[in-house]
Amino acid sequence: MIYLTKSRFQISMDCPTKLYYQINSDRYANAKLDDPFLEALAKGGFQVGALARAYYPEGILVNEETNQAALETTKALLERENCTLFEATIQTGPFLVRVDILRKTGNRFELIEVKAKSIHPDTDSFLTNKDKINSHWRSYLTDVAFQELVLKQAFPGVIIDCFLMLADKSKAATVDGLNQKFRIVKENGRYKIKSPEFLTVEELGEKILRKVSVNREIAILQVEQFEFGEEIYSLLSFADQMASDLQKNHKRNIGVGKHCNKCEFQTDEKQFVSGFNECWKEQTGLTDEQLQQPLLFELWRGNLGSKDIISPLINRRDYFLNDFRESDYAPQIIKPTDCFSPTERRTLQIKTTFSRDNAPCYNEEYLTNAFNVFIYPLHFIDFETTALAIPMYAGRKPYEQIAFQFSHHKVEADGKTYHQNQWLNDQVGVFPNFEFVRALKTALETDQGTIFRYHNHENTILNVIFSQLLESNEADKNELCDFIRLITHSKSENHVGKRDMVDLYQLVIGGFYHLSMKGSNSIKSVLPAVIESSNFLKNKYSTACYGTEAIPSLNFKNHTWLLKDDAGKWINPYKRLPAVFEEANSEQLDSLCEENGEELRDGGAAMMAYAKMQFSEMQPDERNFYHNALLKYCELDTLAMVMIYEGWKDYLIHN
Structure with missing residues (x-):
């Protein structure tokens, strides 16, 4: 029998059609990384799960590999009057779940689902003001609700109390090295x-x-009615339907919609079927040829807030990028601006896509005005950071930001470029933030040149470290805080530093667009677009000039960044970095670590390499590999910023 498990139930709650593609993985491509180790590494799941179990020293782990063995062991243990089980395996009919922590006390069960997610008891709520399930927490709560459903069917008449166990952001660790007590090994x-x-x-x-009761929320979910594909379900009827679909290997179409936006079941590889294309052909009548055209999901949707511009088009059966009308995405009030407005940028994307105009689109006046106020030498910086679920030091809280690396490129007024500084903490169990900012201060305080970042991340992290310093006993905290205030801004405090960093991302949004970027403004998309449109960059970086006296580098020697593939196309420099994890490409790693909103970090590989160095037992040569890989990845991030600047400057000079 193919059981409806927790993971299968969750994917069906996202889209029932995906359940069919998942269980037929020999035919259908799946771009989503299916690697429990890397996923747990990215989200801190290993350590959080182990810490939760440590709170119950009497607990017994059901560690059998097969479902049948796990079911038999669980059944035998639950015959006891009282017990605490980890990974208790419960099956009834077509349903099977493994419960993170199951505590039995006579006729009462505690069902505890452990999540590597944070909560602040004073500010977070599972319910809205109208006593509806908060969408932010829905997937976690439906996971618990499904488990309760199975447990009730397997043990009629028992009393079940449901809990989520989450990292409490209001609590600070009271011991040093707590996270080092849970090391990852491979056996x-x-x-x-x-x-x-x-x-x-x-x-x-x-x-x-924190163990948080969710009985009220689960009760709401168990009686709640919801719609999928014009059918109305309860949680139980939906689970029954999905279990039936599993047994029959039936594909359930629910209609296309905005939920299709990031469908992982799509590919151009001929050895696999694209589930996305198959689904859309069946439900929209579009042909394979039509599906090669840019779809409406490609439109850049930045600065729209929560406005849904996808559903109205699908409702009128408009599926393509050029089906958008300006009224679909233009705000009611248009604010005057000297750069590309969001509306203009979206219109520009649609226009260039369907004219196939490969020429770069510049707002020359806007960029020229920006360049005119830059102070040389220019400094380009990039941070690599993480937020660990379990703190390193006493006094630190779950998911506090940790800055473990930066890279710094410097450009003189005459165009001379240097990879000037870098800093990396690869010591295990060391809280690096204060040494990080000391090294950054030393790197940047030698002059008053303009400092560039890419997106909000560097500003956000420095403001976090500012707050950490204020609460610290560091002897030089006042000088470090003054430096942070000098180069950052804070909207909440209405503060702008005299040397506030310039956001290169905002210059991209307001002043540059290229056909190849589509709807992405990630630096990994912008860099190849600028390269494609700049003969200056092609000529300069297609020689072994990098890591020489001409362009000094701290990690590369006589390196050629720009090469062409067999088809004569320029290879994205990011594609030429060595893979950090053989199991996954950089896009999959970024996806695992993706934050909400448009905080375009592009740092998944670095974040996970650092986590593995912190928590895994490894040989010196393996540790050295990750150390060197981190340095090269971060160096390319700041070099990419330099290349974008150089490409723009050359264009503005010659046009």
Whole structure:
């Protein structure tokens, strides 16, 4: 029997059609990374799960590999009057779940779902003001609701209390090195947590995971009615339907919509079927040829807030990018601006896409005015950061930002370029933020040149470190805070530093567009677009000039950045970096670490390499590989910013 498990139930709640594509993975391509180790590494799941279990030293792990063995062990253990089980395996009919923590006390069960997600008890709520399920928490709560449903069917008459166990952002660790007590090791091809056999209350310190009752929310979900494909379901009827579809290997179409936007079941590879294309052909009548045209999902949708501009088009059966009318995305009030407005940028994207105009689109006046106020030498910086679920040090809270690396390129007024500085903390269990900002201060305080970042991330991180410094006992905290205030801004405090960093991303939004960027303004999309439209960059970087006296580098020697592929197209420099993880490409790693909104970090590979160095047992040569890879990845990020600047400057000079 093919069971409806927690993961299968969750994917069907996203889109029932995906369930069919997932269980027929031999035919259908799946771009989503299916690697439990990397996913847990990205989200801190290994450590959070291990810490949660450490809170219950009496707990017994159901560790059998097969479902049948796990079911038999669980059944035998639950015959006891009282017990605490980890990964208890419960099956009833076509449903099967493994419960993170199941506590039995007589006729009462505690069902505890552990999530590597944070909550602040004073500001976060699972319900809206109208007692509706908060959409931000819905997927986590439906996961618990499905487990409760299975448990009730398997044990009629028992009392079940449901909980989420989450990282409590209001709690600080009271012991040092808490995260180092849960190390990742690989045994017989499988990853597991290696921790001391017994961890005392003193070793764990004050609890930083909060067990939150969700009985009220689960009760709402169990009676809630929802619609999929013009059918009305309850949680139980939906689960029954999905289980039936599984057994029959039936594909359930629910109609196309905005949920199709990031469907992972699409590909151009001939050895696999594109589930996305198959689905859209069946439900819209479009042909394979039509589906090669740009679809409406390609439109850049920045600065729209929560406005849904996709559903209205689908409702009128308009599926393509050129079906958009300006009234579909133009705001009611248009504010005057000297750069490309969001409306103009969207119109520009549609126009260039269908004219196939490969010429770069510049707002020359806007960029020229920006360039005229730059102060040389220019500084281009990029940070690599993470937010660990379990703090490194006493006094630190779950998911506090950690800045573990920066790269710094410098450009003189005559165009001379240097990879000037870099800093990387690869020491295990060390809180790096204050040394990070000291090194950054040393790198940037030698002159008053303009500093560039890409998007909001660097400004956000420095403001976080500012707050951490204020609460610290660092001897030089006043000088460090003054430096941070000098180069950052804070909307909440209405503060703008005299040397506030310039956001290169905003210059892209307001002053540059190229056909190849489509709807993306990620630096990994912008860089190849600028290269494609700049003979200056092609001539300069298609020689082995990088890592020489002409362009000094700290990590590369005599390196050629720009090469062509067999088809004569320029290769994106990011594609030429060595893979950090053989199991996944950089896009999949970025997706695992993706934040909400448009904070375009592009740092998935670096974040996960750092996490692996912190929590995995590895040999010196492996550690050295990750160290060098991190340095090269971060160096390319700041070099990419330099290239964009150089390409623009050359264009503005000659046009």
